[in-house]
Amino acid sequence: MPVLTSQLDTSSETYTSYRKAQLAVLDQLQEQLDLAVAGGGARYTERHRQRGKLPVRERLELLLDPDSPFLELSPLAAWGTLFTVGATVLTGIGVVSGVECVVIGHDPTVRGGAMNPYSLKKTLRALEIARVNRLPVINLVESGGADLPTQADLFVPAGRIFHELTELSSLAIPTVALVFGNSTAGGAYVPGMCDYAVLVDRAAKVFLGGPPLVRMATGEDADDEALGGAEMHSRVSGLSDYFAVDERDAIRIGREIMTRVNWRKLGPAPSASPAPPRYDPDEILGIVPTDTKVPFDPREVLARTVDGSEFDEYKPLYGASLVTGWAQVHGYPVGVLANHRGVLFSEEAKKATEFILLANQTDTPLIFLQNTTGYMVGTSYEQGGIIKDGAKMINAVTNSQVPHVTITMASSFGAGNYGMSGRAYDPRLMFAWPGAKLAVMGAAQLAGVMSIVGRASAASQGKPFDDAADAARTAAIEAQIEAESHAFFVTARLYDDGIIDPRDTRTVLGLSLSAVHSNTVAGRRGFGVFRM
Amino acid sequence: MIGKLLVANRGEIAARVMRTAHALGISTVAVYSDPDAGAPFVALADEAVRLPGSAPGDTYLRGDLVLAAARVTGADAIHPGYGFLSENAGFARDCAAAGVTFVGPSPEAIASMGSKVEAKALMEAAGVPVLPGATITDGTDLGAAAEKIGFPVLVKAVFGGGGRGMRVVHAPSELADAVAGARREAASAFGDGTVFLERFVVDPRHVEVQIVGDAHGAVVHLFERECSIQRRYQKIVEEAPSPAVGDALRAELGAAAVAAGKALGYTGVGTVEFVLDAGGAFHFLEVNTRLQVEHPVTELITGLDLVEVQLRVAEGEPLPESVTGARIEGHAIEARLYAEDVPAGFLPATGTLHRFRIAAAPGIRVDSGVVDGSVVGTAYDPMLAKVVAHGPTRADAARRLARALSGAQLHGVTTNRDLLVAILREQEFLAGGTDTGYLSRHPEVVRGRRRSDDPVRARAAAAALARQAENRQAAGVLGTLPSGWRNVANGPQQVGYAVGEQTVEVGYRLGRDGLRVTVDGSPLDARLLSAAPDAVELEAGGVRRAYTVHRVGGVAYVDGPDGSSALAEVPRFADPNAVAHAGSLLAPMPGAVVRVLVGPGAPVTAGQPLLVLEAMKMEHTVVAPVDGVVSEIDVAAGDQVDTGQVLAVVEEDGS
Numbered sequence A: 001m002p003v004l005t006s007q008l009d010t011s012s013e014t015y016t017s018y019r020k021a022q023l024a025v026l027d028q029l030q031e032q033l034d035l036a037v038a039g040g041g042a043r044y045t046e047r048h049r050q051r052g053k054l055p056v057r058e059r060l061e062l063l064l065d066p067d068s069p070f071l072e073l074s075p076l077a078a079w080g081t082l083f084t085v086g087a088t089v090l091t092g093i094g095v096v097s098g099v100e101c102v103v104i105g106h107d108p109t110v111r112g113g114a115m116n117p118y119s120l121k122k123t124l125r126a127l128e129i130a131r132v133n134r135l136p137v138i139n140l141v142e143s144g145g146a147d148l149p150t151q152a153d154l155f156v157p158a159g160r161i162f163h164e165l166t167e168l169s170s171l172a173i174p175t176v177a178l179v180f181g182n183s184t185a186g187g188a189y190v191p192g193m194c195d196y197a198v199l200v201d202r203a204a205k206v207f208l209g210g211p212p213l214v215r216m217a218t219g220e221d222a223d224d225e226a227l228g229g230a231e232m233h234s235r236v237s238g239l240s241d242y243f244a245v246d247e248r249d250a251i252r253i254g255r256e257i258m259t260r261v262n263w264r265k266l267g268p269a270p271s272a273s274p275a276p277p278r279y280d281p282d283e284i285l286g287i288v289p290t291d292t293k294v295p296f297d298p299r300e301v302l303a304r305t306v307d308g309s310e311f312d313e314y315k316p317l318y319g320a321s322l323v324t325g326w327a328q329v330h331g332y333p334v335g336v337l338a339n340h341r342g343v344l345f346s347e348e349a350k351k352a353t354e355f356i357l358l359a360n361q362t363d364t365p366l367i368f369l370q371n372t373t374g375y376m377v378g379t380s381y382e383q384g385g386i387i388k389d390g391a392k393m394i395n396a397v398t399n400s401q402v403p404h405v406t407i408t409m410a411s412s413f414g415a416g417n418y419g420m421s422g423r424a425y426d427p428r429l430m431f432a433w434p435g436a437k438l439a440v441m442g443a444a445q446l447a448g449v450m451s452i453v454g455r456a457s458a459a460s461q462g463k464p465f466d467d468a469a470d471a472a473r474t475a476a477i478e479a480q481i482e483a484e485s486h487a488f489f490v491t492a493r494l495y496d497d498g499i500i501d502p503r504d505t506r507t508v509l510g511l512s513l514s515a516v517h518s519n520t521v522a523g524r525r526g527f528g529v530f531r532m
Numbered sequence B: 001m002i003g004k005l006l007v008a009n010r011g012e013i014a015a016r017v018m019r020t021a022h023a024l025g026i027s028t029v030a031v032y033s034d035p036d037a038g039a040p041f042v043a044l045a046d047e048a049v050r051l052p053g054s055a056p057g058d059t060y061l062r063g064d065l066v067l068a069a070a071r072v073t074g075a076d077a078i079h080p081g082y083g084f085l086s087e088n089a090g091f092a093r094d095c096a097a098a099g100v101t102f103v104g105p106s107p108e109a110i111a112s113m114g115s116k117v118e119a120k121a122l123m124e125a126a127g128v129p130v131l132p133g134a135t136i137t138d139g140t141d142l143g144a145a146a147e148k149i150g151f152p153v154l155v156k157a158v159f160g161g162g163g164r165g166m167r168v169v170h171a172p173s174e175l176a177d178a179v180a181g182a183r184r185e186a187a188s189a190f191g192d193g194t195v196f197l198e199r200f201v202v203d204p205r206h207v208e209v210q211i212v213g214d215a216h217g218a219v220v221h222l223f224e225r226e227c228s229i230q231r232r233y234q235k236i237v238e239e240a241p242s243p244a245v246g247d248a249l250r251a252e253l254g255a256a257a258v259a260a261g262k263a264l265g266y267t268g269v270g271t272v273e274f275v276l277d278a279g280g281a282f283h284f285l286e287v288n289t290r291l292q293v294e295h296p297v298t299e300l301i302t303g304l305d306l307v308e309v310q311l312r313v314a315e316g317e318p319l320p321e322s323v324t325g326a327r328i329e330g331h332a333i334e335a336r337l338y339a340e341d342v343p344a345g346f347l348p349a350t351g352t353l354h355r356f357r358i359a360a361a362p363g364i365r366v367d368s369g370v371v372d373g374s375v376v377g378t379a380y381d382p383m384l385a386k387v388v389a390h391g392p393t394r395a396d397a398a399r400r401l402a403r404a405l406s407g408a409q410l411h412g413v414t415t416n417r418d419l420l421v422a423i424l425r426e427q428e429f430l431a432g433g434t435d436t437g438y439l440s441r442h443p444e445v446v447r448g449r450r451r452s453d454d455p456v457r458a459r460a461a462a463a464a465l466a467r468q469a470e471n472r473q474a475a476g477v478l479g480t481l482p483s484g485w486r487n488v489a490n491g492p493q494q495v496g497y498a499v500g501e502q503t504v505e506v507g508y509r510l511g512r513d514g515l516r517v518t519v520d521g522s523p524l525d526a527r528l529l530s531a532a533p534d535a536v537e538l539e540a541g542g543v544r545r546a547y548t549v550h551r552v553g554g555v556a557y558v559d560g561p562d563g564s565s566a567l568a569e570v571p572r573f574a575d576p577n578a579v580a581h582a583g584s585l586l587a588p589m590p591g592a593v594v595r596v597l598v599g600p601g602a603p604v605t606a607g608q609p610l611l612v613l614e615a616m617k618m619e620h621t622v623v624a625p626v627d628g629v630v631s632e633i634d635v636a637a638g639d640q641v642d643t644g645q646v647l648a649v650v651e652e653d654g655s
Helices: A013-038 A042-050 A056-063 A117-133 A148-170 A185-193 A211-218 A224-228 A230-237 A247-259 A281-286 A298-302 A346-361 A379-383 A386-399 A415-419 A443-461 A467-485 A487-492 A502-516 B011-023 B040-044 B063-073 B089-098 B107-114 B116-125 B142-149 B172-190 B247-264 B295-302 B306-314 B394-406 B417-424 B443-447 B454-474
Strands: A070-073 A089-096 A099-106 A137-143 A175-183 A196-200 A242-244 A312-314 A322-329 A332-339 A342-344 A366-375 A404-413 A429-432 A437-439 B004-007 B027-033 B047-051 B077-079 B133-136 B153-157 B167-169 B195-199 B205-213 B219-231 B234-240 B268-276 B282-288 B331-338 B351-353 B355-357 B364-368 B374-376 B383-391 B409-411 B493-499 B502-511 B514-519 B522-524 B527-532 B535-540 B543-552 B555-560 B563-570 B584-586 B591-596 B609-615 B618-623 B628-633 B646-652
Touching: A013 A281, A056 A089, A056 A099, A056 A137, A056 A175, A056 A247, A070 A117, A070 A502, A089 A117, A089 A247, A099 A117, A117 A137, A117 A148, A117 A502, A137 A185, A148 A175, A148 A185, A175 A185, A175 A247, A185 A196, A196 A230, A196 A247, A211 A224, A224 A230, A230 A242, A242 A247, A281 A502, A298 A322, A298 A332, A298 A366, A312 A346, A322 A346, A322 A502, A332 A346, A332 A502, A342 A346, A346 A366, A346 A386, A366 A386, A366 A415, A379 A386, A386 A415, A404 A415, A404 A502, A429 A487, A429 A502, A437 A467, A437 A487, A443 A467, A467 A487, B004 B011, B004 B063, B011 B027, B011 B040, B011 B306, B011 B364, B011 B383, B027 B040, B027 B063, B047 B063, B063 B077, B063 B089, B077 B306, B089 B107, B107 B116, B107 B247, B107 B282, B116 B247, B116 B282, B133 B142, B142 B172, B142 B195, B153 B172, B167 B172, B172 B195, B205 B247, B205 B282, B205 B306, B219 B247, B219 B295, B234 B295, B234 B417, B247 B268, B247 B282, B268 B306, B295 B306, B295 B331, B295 B364, B295 B383, B331 B394, B331 B417, B364 B394, B383 B394, B394 B417, B409 B543, B409 B555, B409 B563, B417 B443, B454 B493, B454 B502, B454 B514, B454 B522, B454 B527, B454 B535, B454 B543, B454 B555, B454 B563, B514 B527, B609 B628, B609 B646
Parallel strands: A099 A137, A137 A175, A175 A196, A196 A242, A332 A366, A342 A366, A366 A404, A404 A429, A404 A437, B004 B027, B004 B077, B027 B047
Antiparallel strands: A070 A089, A089 A099, A312 A322, A322 A332, B133 B195, B153 B167, B153 B195, B205 B219, B205 B268, B219 B234, B234 B331, B268 B282, B331 B383, B351 B374, B355 B409, B364 B383, B493 B502, B493 B563, B502 B514, B514 B522, B527 B535, B535 B543, B543 B555, B555 B563, B584 B646, B591 B609, B609 B618, B628 B646
16 A cells, blocks of 8 residues: 655754644643533532542543543533533543443532533534434433423423433344432433443432422422332332442443443454554644644644555545545555645645545545635636535535545534534534634634625725724624634534544544444445536 | 383372483383372373372372282382381382382391381391380389480480370470370371480481492481471471581491491491580481482482482492582572471462463572472471582582572462572571571561561562553553543552451552552652563662562562562452451361361350361361350361361351
8 A cells, every 4th residue: 555655854943833833732732621620629529528429430440441541522612601611521431340331420520410501412412422323322321310400401301311221222233221329310211211220329319309399299208219219210110120228339340331232343343453543643733834824734734644654645636735645544544535735626626526426435434634725716706616516515415325424623614514514414423623713714704704795895885885883893793703614613502523633533433433333334325426 | 221110109200200211211200199180290200190088098108009000011120209108117018029129228227227115126236326215015113214215305206207195304304295196196196115225416417328228238428418497396497518517427327327227238328317415416316218309409418319219220230430429519499498487387288380480590409399280288297399400519509409499489478498498598407507496596587577567568569560561551442542541640559458467558640750669658769660561660769679560350469679578459349248257267288177066056265176177297287266155066077178168157146
């Protein structure tokens, strides 16, 4: 296979300055991640420990196989909102007793683990990832239920959690609930809907109504244990399948359950002993320009991402603004589509369409590396049928059935986001680098468009145009769009599955590809490959 | 000529004798007890005969069975090794009667040396210096006898050995009680309560002279050995020549030993033991009419093979020139590697020796009876091997031996290796200050290093990192991804190890910036150079060290340039079924249950003896920890138990 040769000059001033800028952005990311890890903060964590309970991250670490990797999803959910960064729930993909699972764990140090609209989105996304990739789900349950002030945005969609859980079961995807504490009202259906429920002695409280509500409703005087303790559910109601003496015991049982689910991944296994890239992934930081308007060669990224830096480029001389080709990541064959010079012309759209069809013929998963400003505009392009060609690409992306994994490296503007398998096109997993920008168009362009439209409108109505007010408004709009294009803003709303350190791209892809191979990997068949 | 030699012994000495026999073209027969069925010496022999059972009394001490084995295999000679039948005059006579050559001295010589009193009288008559003493019978005037000898005096069993029935008496007032006690003990241990008094020499040196006699009346000596460093009357470090013996004294000692040998008409190899006091005066102690455990040091300084000499003498050959003209070349030191827990008071240790490797090196000889996988039980002497070093000087030999021992891989069984190495590197030892009081003067050597020192921390880290490498290699999915990778940093990977009584907690994270590792919460300044399941290289303080890691079950045996550790992994999750019931009494050491003193349901008070264990000649009483009721007795007299096994459960009153 052809091996990529890097042109990157790691001693150049550009490299150094790019790298410095990326490190600064990564520091900002780390600050936010630290907030997510801190959860409810030291005081609540201490109180939680004093109750003999483990923080959710310690529960997770005990659950996972020693030394196995874990990909946390959406850690910055609810960033920039009134809710705590991370949205009171931890989700991710990890290995339990040799089985790749989706883990969903409430963080009881944040408002008792109560669920807000962002927690809900994050939970539903994790369940969706489990469903589409066929990953068993382990719930680490301890939640006070709905965050009541936000119930209006929560109550109706939250029912989907139980729908998802039981649908997973119907697909023979195992679901496990390890109940460490409160799991009340609607929450009681989590152990209720899971295939396996493990309740911790004198800690789990699983009931539809607690003592106060029961008293209000029926006048009955009942205590927590009688209504929903582990002992009662293990001996009387039968809701609990396993009685755990303490938290560690519950986690031990959870691990044992996973050894007994007789799990077989449906996708092909990766090839053994894949070669690492010939270039250091650490150097990716010096590739990405500080200014998103400056393009960069994605082959430099691929040289630091794919096995052995081997990349078999498809149609290298045609539609060169988009790089397409075959490679392998951690032993998994992939097709790569990576933007080179931002803009997608008709040639790029047609090349992408063919490439996606080929990948479906060979059941090869696709990786999209986004850095696009969208499809080309202008008379000659419109007349050349750019809409039809863009539509072909979007059609191919939509109807492609091989797994897609998308990474927003830098820009993701306009319909380019769609064509490059953005969120709305159901990539199995989607991540962004911390400097990425995502919007319908660039902030300056959008503000400029607004200004031109305003000026035209004033002219058509014969009104005077206030240039000073326009300048102020343009600046305000640009600032607003800039903020809303920010990677943190995007990830906070669950428009991707998390922001990753660019240096981890290979690792994240490897983990994602392994996850998608839990399910069958099969492309769409029917027509032959259309030569566009 | 001997055609086929039966070796009536086991372990390292059986193997050692067979190797020489094979070299001489002699076929060999092993006899073996049931626990030894898989032992290396059995495999080494051309033929082997089973001695059913395990207790020595049922097996290796059964002269009749040994002779039957010789008969059935057609062996024409029997080598008794040391211990067991080696100094049994009756057996030697039986061999003669059966027409089988007994490789050793005459039955008469054995018999006369078997009684300490008779031996002493014979030696005194031959002009060998003896300590003043007196035999005690019912009518003896104790006070007068002791007065004549001079205090302190030693009370000793006439037919004893191994320190049993011995008492040191410093003042006349203690004498009567000591004698009574010694007689009682001797009577129960040896079936004969006769004791004698002897001058007690404080902290003497134990110096012995190797003698060889042939059937033609020649007796020569092969210089002395010093074996003063002992624990509980067991030698642990021996050497030749003695650092306390010069040429003149050597000549005197040699002459006395040869005189002793001549008086006995000694044939074959034997050892005349002396005590040597600080002033250079020596007195006869006893004659061992057999090959000594420590004979290799004499072999290394003389270049002789003493087993070959034994066999040739047994064949009636005269002593060759190599023996009669032997000279001392250099210095040799032997260390006895025992399966025992030194800090716990030299308690015998048992287990499976998962790995036994002592690297070959110039001047190093290893006489061992074990191989990888050997099971060390309580039935026999816990000596695993003798490691012997030869060098131009004493310092050379000590340095070689210390290096060989410290680099040895001894996995699965606790050994006295650290003690041996500590002795070999200790200043007074190196200066030649080796009398029988050496170990009591050096408690630091016995105690060993503390666990919390840095090498143990580094070895714990190495164990964790090797385990990590193994986990990654064994991973069924995501095996090629970075170890313990997180996109959001959580706590480190953690693993706990039990090292002896204590636990060590290792936390580590392997990231872009390399290894971060803590041991018991404090950072270890170490860089990871490489990690494989069986080898880890760390760099700490600019020094690169390679560790080998051998994991068996949950135990990691780590050997590094700075020492070795056995680290038992603490399981991440307690097995709810394995948690011992509160009030359980666990066996403190492996051994046999001698007596059970209470039954289930018996009310007991704190400190009340419940049962008695015996291991390696030592009795341990297990007592009730609290007032309460015995709710369970899990063992019966005669049961073999392992360390940590539940013996009984006492329910505390009011619990």
